[in-house]
Structure formats: structure tokens, C-alpha cells
Amino acid sequence: MIDSSIIDQIINKDNDAFKMMYQKCIRYVYSLVKRYVKNESDHQDVIQEIFARVFLSIKSFDTEKGDFKFWLRRLAINQCLQLYRQGKSPKQFVPIENANEIESGVVHALDELTKIDIQNNLSKMPEGYRQIFMLVVIDEYSHKEVGKLLNITAETSRSQLSRAKQWLQKKIIKIDKQKISFHGI
Amino acid sequence: MESNFDKIKKVMSENTDNQLPPELNWDNMESGILEKMSELQAVQTQDSSGKNRKLLIFSLTLLALILILNGIYFGKKLDVLAQNENLSIEQANEGFKIISINEKEEQLKENSYKNDSVFQITPLAEINYFGNRFETNTHQTNSRPFSNDLQKKDLLKPKANISLLTKRKKKRTNESSSSAPNEKSINSFPSFELRTGENLSFLPSINFSVANQPKQDNVPIPPLSIWNNSTNSYRLSLLGGVSFWNNGYGNTKPQRDEFESNKLSYHAGLNYIHTSKNGFSFMIGIQYQQMESRFDWTGIIPDYQLTLTDTILEISTDAFTGEQTEIRGDVNLSVYAERKIRHFNRTRIFQIPFAVGKAWISKSEKLQLDVLAGGSFNIMSNNAGRTFYQGEIQNYNSSSNNFLSKKMKFNTLLGGRLTYYLNSNLGIMTGFQFQKSISNWSIEQDIKVRPSWVNLSLGLAYYIDKK
Numbered sequence: 001m002i003d004s005s006i007i008d009q010i011i012n013k014d015n016d017a018f019k020m021m022y023q024k025c026i027r028y029v030y031s032l033v034k035r036y037v038k039n040e041s042d043h044q045d046v047i048q049e050i051f052a053r054v055f056l057s058i059k060s061f062d063t064e065k066g067d068f069k070f071w072l073r074r075l076a077i078n079q080c081l082q083l084y085r086q087g088k089s090p091k092q093f094v095p096i097e098n099a100n101e102i103e104s105g106v107v108h109a110l111d112e113l114t115k116i117d118i119q120n121n122l123s124k125m126p127e128g129y130r131q132i133f134m135l136v137v138i139d140e141y142s143h144k145e146v147g148k149l150l151n152i153t154a155e156t157s158r159s160q161l162s163r164a165k166q167w168l169q170k171k172i173i174k175i176d177k178q179k180i181s182f183h184g185i
Numbered sequence: 186m187e188s189n190f191d192k193i194k195k196v197m198s199e200n201t202d203n204q205l206p207p208e209l210n211w212d213n214m215e216s217g218i219l220e221k222m223s224e225l226q227a228v229q230t231q232d233s234s235g236k237n238r239k240l241l242i243f244s245l246t247l248l249a250l251i252l253i254l255n256g257i258y259f260g261k262k263l264d265v266l267a268q269n270e271n272l273s274i275e276q277a278n279e280g281f282k283i284i285s286i287n288e289k290e291e292q293l294k295e296n297s298y299k300n301d302s303v304f305q306i307t308p309l310a311e312i313n314y315f316g317n318r319f320e321t322n323t324h325q326t327n328s329r330p331f332s333n334d335l336q337k338k339d340l341l342k343p344k345a346n347i348s349l350l351t352k353r354k355k356k357r358t359n360e361s362s363s364s365a366p367n368e369k370s371i372n373s374f375p376s377f378e379l380r381t382g383e384n385l386s387f388l389p390s391i392n393f394s395v396a397n398q399p400k401q402d403n404v405p406i407p408p409l410s411i412w413n414n415s416t417n418s419y420r421l422s423l424l425g426g427v428s429f430w431n432n433g434y435g436n437t438k439p440q441r442d443e444f445e446s447n448k449l450s451y452h453a454g455l456n457y458i459h460t461s462k463n464g465f466s467f468m469i470g471i472q473y474q475q476m477e478s479r480f481d482w483t484g485i486i487p488d489y490q491l492t493l494t495d496t497i498l499e500i501s502t503d504a505f506t507g508e509q510t511e512i513r514g515d516v517n518l519s520v521y522a523e524r525k526i527r528h529f530n531r532t533r534i535f536q537i538p539f540a541v542g543k544a545w546i547s548k549s550e551k552l553q554l555d556v557l558a559g560g561s562f563n564i565m566s567n568n569a570g571r572t573f574y575q576g577e578i579q580n581y582n583s584s585s586n587n588f589l590s591k592k593m594k595f596n597t598l599l600g601g602r603l604t605y606y607l608n609s610n611l612g613i614m615t616g617f618q619f620q621k622s623i624s625n626w627s628i629e630q631d632i633k634v635r636p637s638w639v640n641l642s643l644g645l646a647y648y649i650d651k652k
Contacts (some may be wrong), residue, residue, distance in 0.1 A: 019211050022218075026209060035197065044208050044217070051214070052221035118196050128577075137190050138197045151628075153580040160577075165190070 004063040011059055022051060028069070029076050035134055036080035038127065050079045077139060081149055084131065121171050129164035136161050239593070246537060246562070249469060418460045422470075422602070424616055424644030425453035430476045433622065433636035444573045445530070448477040452640045454536075458555070460544045468557055469539045476532040476638065480571050482525070482578060489522035526578065530570025536561040540598055553604040553612070561620060563594040589634070594624035604646045616642035 002021055009017030026047070033046050053075060061071050122130060131150065135141040136157070143154040143161075150157070207213070428450040456470030492515055499512040540559025546552070568589050569582040581589070602616035621637040 019215075022211050022214070026205060030205060030209060043206075044214070047209060048214060048217040048221050051218045052225055055218070056222055056225055118193050122193070122197070134197075138194050147585050151585060153582070153585045155580050156577070 002068045032076045050076045132160045133164040419649045420458045422456040422646045424642040426642035428452045428638050428640045430638035444482050445478045450476045464544045466542045466544050472536040472538050474534040478530045480528040484524045486522040488519045491518045528571040533567045534563045535565040555602045557600045559598045561596045561598050590628045596620045596622045610648045612646040614644045614646045
């Protein structure tokens with residue numbers, strides 16, 4: 001994503017390197033922010049915060065030890081969750097009673113679902129579920145790491161993920177049924 | 186289903202083909218990023234000063250503890266000196282009554298000017314001072330005679346101001362056995378040698394004045410080892426007992442409080458109390474608090490999904506042989522369920538309590554009442570348990586909870602204790618203590634969690650020194 005010479009230039013406070021890095025990384029950062037921050041009006045502010053932190057802490061990044069993309073992703077996600085921790089983004093943990101709504105039946109594969117279907121469903125997912133789903137399933141965080149990031153226990157993270165999956169499963173079944181009935185006509 | 190999630194993962198993680206909104210162009214973002222950088226740098230500076238403040242508090246606490254330990258050590262040392270002194274005074278007391286010891290030379294002078302006519306000094310009561318008891322100037326003043334009568338008078342206390350003897354060890358430093366007035370050859374009239382000089386301002390502040398009296402066998406000797414309101418004292422108290430507490434959830438009710446009931450809790454502590462001669466006390470110590478609560482949650486799940494695995498689904502019978510065959514499989518059942526959860530929560534706190542107060546002692550010198558007010562720091566705390574919070578049952582512990590702050594907390598403290606003395610050093614004690622947190626335990630905005638608790642204690646009090 002970014003080679004070490006650009007990083008060295010940024011450490012030496014080269015403004016052109018700053019700009020170059022921004023332009024190379026902004027799409028990736030934007031896609032992350034869109035996933036974690038629902039409110040579009042917060043996107044610009046969060047992205048500014050992320051890049052400010054990148055520029056300030058890039059000295060701590062060791063090019064030999066890790067991948068810049070991975071480091072940037074961690075930093076960006078952490079910053080997105082900061083909104084949640086500051087209480088700007090309300091927690092929406094779903095009560096246990098509402099979570100146990102598994103519909104029995106065969107679950108169809110997602111093969112027929114489009115990318116837009118997936119994005120729409122994830123955007124509709126309750127905030128508490130969505131964050132944990134994104135962190136664990138998409139960004140491969142462990143439950144222990146999620147616990148630390150969201151100030152919850154690993155058990156809570158596991159149970160929330162399970163419910164998130166159940167929630168998604170239910171939505172997929174609905175879509176699947178709609179498609180079946182459509183094809184049936 | 187996992188494969189479905191893999192597809193989602195693939196779709197979402199590779200989803201970087203977004204059209205960038207124009208406000209995210211570098212030209213529009215540059216100034217904002219620079220502004221954020223300067224804000225962050227300012228915050229980092231504040232954080233480092235906060236760390237320094239914590240270090241300062243820790244250092245002061247450590248210093249206070251060192252001073253206390255130092256005080257205890259020297260208190261014991263002085264106690265040894267006091268025992269020697271008691272012995273010498275009792276021996277000396279056979280033939281005459283010690284009337285007064287006064288600390289302040291100036292006060293003596295003042296009194297003597299007013300009451301010159303009431304001195305009762307017999308020729309036999311040769312007034313001497315033991316030079317080696319003084320901290321300074323002994324070589325200058327040693328064995329010098331009084332230069333005139335006025336100086337003699339200045340060092341003597343008039344009868345009108347005579348009070349019963351008590352001792353002041355504080356001004357004495359190194360009383361050696363050779364210098365003590367305990368030689369038997371003195372018989373009934375021990376001699377006090379007064380070492381003084383022309384320059385009275387150099388004199389130490391201890392002065393004896395004596396009056397000659399015929400020997401009385403039944404002269405009461407004041408019980409010097411018993412604390413009274415005109416002596417300094419140093420006490421150690423070991424206490425423990427039960428605690429009643431209120432979790433202070435405040436406006437998080439009824440979300441949490443509805444499911445949690447506070448249980449009888451415990452505490453234990455070790456205090457050091459210094460009581461000055463006018464009865465004012467200073468207390469500092471360490472204390473352990475253990476708060477307990479029970480979490481009871483009952484939830485109705487109308488369509489709980491139960492999966493029965495390897496269940497007999499069907500039994501088929503062969504029409505010819507009559508042999509029965511079981512067909513097994515998994516069955517999903519939707520059942521009405523009631524889920525009950527009970528969990529015992531625990532909050533453990535290590536505190537440094539400190540307080541000032543007042544002490545009173547009964548006439549019999551058996552009972553002592555202390556009243557104290559101050560505060561306490563929670564230097565270490567550990568919360569572990571389960572709660573229903575924001576519509577979710579959550580487990581929490583010291584390393585992971587999303588509602589309790591980990592910062593150091595401060596509490597106000599009010600207390601009282603009543604001590605019954607079994608002997609001059611050891612007493613049994615009952616105590617009462619109320620603490621209320623000033624710090625907010627919650628990390629969430631607009632939510633205040635300020636627990637309070639009442640401790641009822643039993644313990645032992647030990648006087649390490651009185652003077």
C-alpha cells in the first residue's frame with residue numbers, strides 16, 4: 001500500500017509525502033469508516049482524526065515488523081469505535097428475548113444475494129451486533145480483542161456475534177423466500 | 186452458514202471501490218487534519234501532566250507512610266526512656282512530693298514576678314539540674330552557680346501555680362542511668378542540680394520546682410502510664426467487621442438496581458492514630474472493603490429453540506419379520522422457556538483512609554471515645570460480576586467492563602469508635618464508619634454511580650506510646 005520511503009518522508013515531516021499517503025489510503029480508510037460509522041455526517045471528522053493520528057504516530061510503525069495496511073486498519077477501526085466509546089453512537093445491544101428468533105428450516109446459501117443486498121442488510125443490523133460482526137467476521141479480531149475495544153467481556157462478544165449471525169440468517173431467509181416466490185411467478 | 190459469512194467477508198473487505206465524496210479530497214481535508222493534530226498534541230501534553238499528578242499523589246502517600254512508621258519507631262524509643270524516668274521519679278518520691286514541672290521559662294518568669302512571696306524552698310532542697318539531660322549548651326552552663334537571687338526565682342514556680350506532676354519526655358534526649366536521680370545515698374531528699382548560666386535564653390525549657398514536705402507514706406502517685414487529655418498518644422488499631430452498602434446506581438435505576446440486591450459485606454483495617462495532648466487526633470491507615478451483591482434475573486423466552494440431537498424420529502416395523510428400525514435425527518423445537526440466572530457480584534477495594542478528630546476519655550480512664558472525619562482513597566479496586574445493563578446481561582470484571590471507571594476514587598469518611606481499656610496499653614474497640622464516594626464510578630455520560638457504605642467494626646487498640 002505504502003512503501004517505506006514514503007513513511008520515512010512522513011517521519012521527516014514532508015508535506016508532499018503526507019498528501020501522497022492520504023491519496024493512496026483514503027479509499028481504504030473511507031470503506032472502513034463507512035462500515036463502522038453509520039452516521040455519514042461523522043465520516044469527515046473521523047477520517048480527519050484517523051489521518052491526524054496516523055501522521056502523529058507513524059514513528060511507532062516498524063516497517064520490518066508489520067504490514068502498513070494492517071496497522072492502518074487497526075488504527076482506523078479503533079478510532080471509529082472511539083465514537084461509540086464516547087457515547088456519540090448509542091449502543092444497541094438487543095435483549096436476549098428478542099434474539100432467540102431462529103426460524104427453523106433450511107437456510108439457503110448467499111449465492112443469489114448481490115453485493116448491494118449484503119451491504120443493505122449489514123447497514124440495517126443493530127449497532128451492537130454490527131460492530132462485533134464486522135470486527136470478528138470481516139476484520140478477524142478475536143473475541144478477547146473485541147472485548148478490550150468495546151469494554152465488554154469476551155463472553156458478551158461471543159453471544160452478541162451469535163445473535164448477529166442469527167439476525168442475519170433471518171434476514172437472508174426472508175430475501176431468499178422473496179426470490180423464490182418471484183421466480184415461482 | 187460459515188461459507189455464507191465468508192462471502193460477506195470477501196465482499197465487505199474488498200469493498201474499496203467507493204466513490205469518494207468531494208469533501209474528502211485532500212484540499213478539503215488538509216486544514217482539518219492539521220487542526221486535529223494540534224488538538225491531539227495538546228491532549229497528549231495534558232495526559233502526561235495527569236500522570237505526573239498521579240505520581241505526586243503516590244509519592245505523598247508513600248512519604249506519609251514513611252513518616253508514620255518513623256513516628257512509631259521513635260515513639261517506642263521514647264517509651265523506653267519514659268520507663269526509666271518513671272523509675273527514678275518513684276524512687277525520688279519517697280521523701281518529698283514533686284510539685285511541678287513547667288515547660289516554659291517565660292511563663293515561669295511571669296508567674297514568679299506576680300507571686301514572689303509564696304515560694305517554699307527549703308535549704309535542704311538543693312535545686313540542681315542534670316546537665317546531660319539538655320540538648321545544648323550543657324558545657325557552657327554546667328555547674329555554674331546562680332548569679333543572683335532573681336535568676337533563682339525565675340527558675341522556680343510559685344506555689345500558687347503548682348499542679349500535679351506529669352512528665353514531658355519530649356524535651357529530653359539522652360537520659361543516662363548515671364545521671365538519673367536514683368542514687369539510694371540521697372535517701373529521702375534527692376538533690377536536683379540546676380545547671381544554668383547568665384544567658385537564660387540558651388536554657389532548655391524543662392525546669393523542676395520542688396517543695397519540701399514531711400514524708401508521707403500514702404501520697405498518691407499519679408498513674409503516669411495512663412493516657413489522659415493532657416498527653417500525646419500513639420495508637421494502632423486493628424479492626425474488622427460487617428458493612429452495609431448502597432451501590433449508588435442513581436439514575437441507572439431501574440435497569441440495574443431492579444435485578445441486584447446488596448448483601449452483607451465485610452471490611453478489615455489497620456489504623457494509626459496520633460492524639461495530641463489537647464485531644465485532637467489524626468488517623469491514617471489501610472483498609473480493605475469487600476462489597477457483595479446478588480444478581481437475580483428471570484427472563485421469559487416464548488419461543489426458545491431447543492435442538493434435540495440423535496432423537497428417535499420414527500420407528501418402522503418390517504411387515505414380514507416384525508423387526509423394528511429406529512430412524513434417528515436432530516429435531517428443532519420451539520418451546521416456552523423461563524430462564525433464571527443468579528450470580529454473586531463482588532467489589533473489592535483497598536483504601537487509604539485518613540481523618541482528623543477529637544478524643545475524650547472517661548474519668549475512670551477506662552473508656553475512650555473518638556470522633557473522626559476525613560476521607561479515603563481507593564488505591565486499588567476490583568469489580569467482578571454480572572449485571573443486566575442496556576437490555577443485555579453482561580459479565581464484567583476489573584479488566585473488562587463498560588460502565589465502571591478504573592480511575593482512583595475518593596470518598597468522604599465519618600466515624601466514631603469507643604474503646605474499653607483492659608490495661609494501660611491494650612483495649613477492645615467498637616467502631617462505626619460511614620463512607621460515601623465523591624468520585625463518579627461510572628464512565629458513561631450523564632450517569633452517576635456513587636456508592637456509600639456503613640461499617641460496624643470490632644477490634645483491638647494498642648497504645649504504642651504515651652507521653
